[in-house]
Amino acid sequence: MHSAIRRSLPVLLLAVLSGLVTLTGPALAAPKPPTPNVPPPPPACSNKHTPPPPVDTSEKPAPGQQSPGPLPVPEQPVGGERMGDCAVVLPEGAPAPPQTTAVSWVLQDLDTGAVLAARDAHSRQRPASLIKTLLALAVVKELRPDQVITPTAEDVSQECTCVGLRTDGRYTVDQLLHGLLMHSGNDAAHALATALGGVPAAVRKMNALAASIGATDTRAATPSGLDGPGMSTSAYDLSLIFNHAMKQPEFAKAVGTRQFEFPGAGDKxxxxxxxxxxxxxxxxxxxxxxxxxxxxxxxTYVGGAAQNGKRLAVVLLRAEQHPTRVSDQAAQLLDYGFALSKSNPKPVGQLVSLGEGQDGGPGSAVNGGSTGSVKGAEDPFGVTGWIVTLVVTLIVIGGFIFGNRRKKAAAEEA
Incomplete structure (x- = not known):
């Protein structure tokens, strides 16, 4: 019997040890709880090169033509390294932003061009009528506000929404801008495009202007925002375009007008x-x-507001009206931005102009902020470099003083 007990002791001991490992193993291996307010790891950048596939035939090219290929993607994300992240990017220690249905969004400071927070800023999406901000920017740069335009039959027959232009009407550029930006009139967009030299010429001018201010994700296919072959933009680009547009008095006045008396025509x-x-x-x-x-x-949505000396703007792309209206989602992000700005956080990115036609010259950040990466404002020599330099300088000075004292002592002894 003692022999049996001796033989069973190792087995019993092994069983007890196995039980302890089983009980303690999961606790030891359990992952740490997630740090509060840290965004989840970025998902795959599924729209890094192109928007999602179309759901209808609106982007089918005309017979004999081909749809243009994707725009090139810069090696380094425009606006800073974090602008290339596909998840939400926030300043260190910032609280989580409100939930939104938008696939991509950017929250910016309109005065400095600093990006306060973003989600998948360079995700390539379609702009819809937000591309009218680019058309309006091209218009105010080329056409006089008091220039009179008589619409063509093609202008007034556009797929609506429409302001209600008539071929027997006469409208100033300023009146058409109000119809374009307040009521999103596709007839007003087409009439302004005709005044810019026709739709193909207007689209070329829009794309040249986008490229000149650094909107490298943007290609307009139509002046109105109706989908067409190759249409592309991003929340970052539309933030940059809106920032430039809001500096134009005609644009800022039109988007800020609640009610406008639009001219009639004929018996209207x-x-x-x-x-x-x-x-x-x-x-x-x-x-x-x-x-x-x-x-x-x-x-899609873009809007800006001013509170307590700060002017912020938000862009939302590929959003849904449920369970909350997109305008209310934008308001919640603006609220978040104004609360966040009180702590003067370090920006997660910077709106940067890359070519001609911008405010501060080639390669400049909007309103003189840092260029390319938000780290650009830091001293390239680095803190460590300055400390080493200071230590070496003190050693040299100390050696010089010590040498002089030795020479003086030697001279006195002689």
């Missing part, structure tokens, strides 16, 4: 048009913006 009397942007009448300090929608782009 003048009539009021109202701004589509709901935040203009409900959000404190709202400056104006633009809304958009197509089946392929889904809901």
């Amino acid at each position: 009397p003048p009539f009021p048009i109202y701004n589509d942007n709901k935040l203009l009448s409900s959000y404190p300090g709202f400056l104006g913006g633009k809304t958009g929608f197509t089946d392929d782009a889904r809901h």
Whole structure:
């Protein structure tokens, strides 16, 4: 019996040890709880090169033509390294942003061009009517506000939304800008494009302007934002375009107008048009913006506001109206931005102009901020370099003083 006990002791001991490992193993191997407010790891950048596939035939090229290939993707993300991340990027220690249905969004400081927070900033999406901000920017740079335009039959027969232009009407550029930006009139967009030399010429000018201010993800296919072959943009680019556009008084005035008396034509009397942007009448300090929608782009939005000496703007792309209206989602992100800006956080990126036509020269950040990467504002020599230099300098000075004292002592002894 003692022999049996001796033989069973090792087995019993092994079983006890195995049980302890089983009990303690999972606890030891359990992952640490996630750090609060740290965004999840970035997903695969599924729209790094192109927007999602279209859901209809709106981007089918005309017979005998080919759809243009994707725009090149810069080796380094424009606006800073973190602008290449596909997940939410926030300043260190910042609270989590409000939930939004937007696939991509950017929150910027309109005065400095600093990006306060973003999600997949360079994700290539479709702009819908937000591309009208680029058309408007091209218009205010080339056409006089008082220039009179008589619409063509093609201008007035565009797929609506429409302001209601007529071929027997006469409209100034300023009036058409109000119709374009307040009511998102596709007829106004086409008439302004005709005044720029025709739709193909206007689209070329829009794309040249986008390239000149550093909007490298953007290619307009239509002046109105109706989907077309090769149409592409990003939340970063539309933030940059809106930043430039808001510096133009004609643009800023139009997007900030709640009601406008639009001229009649023939037997049609003048009539009021109202701004589509709901935040203009409900959000404190709202400056104006633009809304958009197509089946392929889904809901798109840009808007800015001023509070307590800060001017912020937000762009949302590929958003949905449920469970919360997109304008309300934008308002929540603006609230978040104003709260965040009180702590003066380090930006996660910077709107950067890359070519001609920008505010500060080639390679400049908007309003003189850092260029390329947000690290560009830091001393390239580095803190360590200055400390080493200081130590070496002190050693040299100390050696010089010690040498002089030895020479003086030797001279006195002699």
